[in-house]
Amino acid sequence: EVQLVESGGVLVQPGGSLRLSCAASGFTFSSYWMSWVRQAPGKGLEWVANTKQDGSEIHYVDSVKGRFTISRDNAKNSLYLQMNSLRAEDTAVYYCARESVGGGGKLDRWGQGTLVTVSS
């Protein structure tokens, strides 16, 4: 069974840093693009970033460029999101999601999410 389990979400002060992790199991992690998607309280879904199977190609939404870094460790079946210079507007549930094979970023498996709260 495919499983994605996020961790690392906490309360952090504005300007602080945080690293989210996503542990994958039940599939060949190194064969898939992976994404982070977030949902702010009362808002819709927002795609944040993705990484190619070997990490050689990465994309970000403009609002996090220069502040967030997505990475992966295929030996550990893990995806990461390093979040720096956090702002109140980064407060959200962060989901790890697998991009389906066959082309494009359709997200066929999602974790349960981890809550990041940025507040003083």
Add this chain to the structure above:
Amino acid sequence: DIVVTQSPDSLAVSLGERATINCRSSQSVLYNSNNKHYLAWYQHKSGQPPKLLIYWASTRESGVPDRFSGSGSGTDFTLTISNLQAEDVAVYYCQQYYSTPWTFGQGTKVEIK
């Protein structure tokens, strides 16, 4: 960036009736090389992660009931829920995956009338 807009923001439908959700992208999401529309639909229930329902605009994900169907082309797409069931109460999102950043519509909340 491709802007994706859904309508309506919410709708209430009687059990057993049909719910129709519209999605419009600011530019075509059709790749001419494979004639596929890079458009997906998700169901998001409270307290759960989103679930992929439809991809390539009209292909149902494995295990999704056939009362869910997707249609459309170019920039205009529709998700139809036929014979609405109580378990279909959720927020529904469309998403384009034609070009990064992937973008979602603002969501449509479906309730029982």
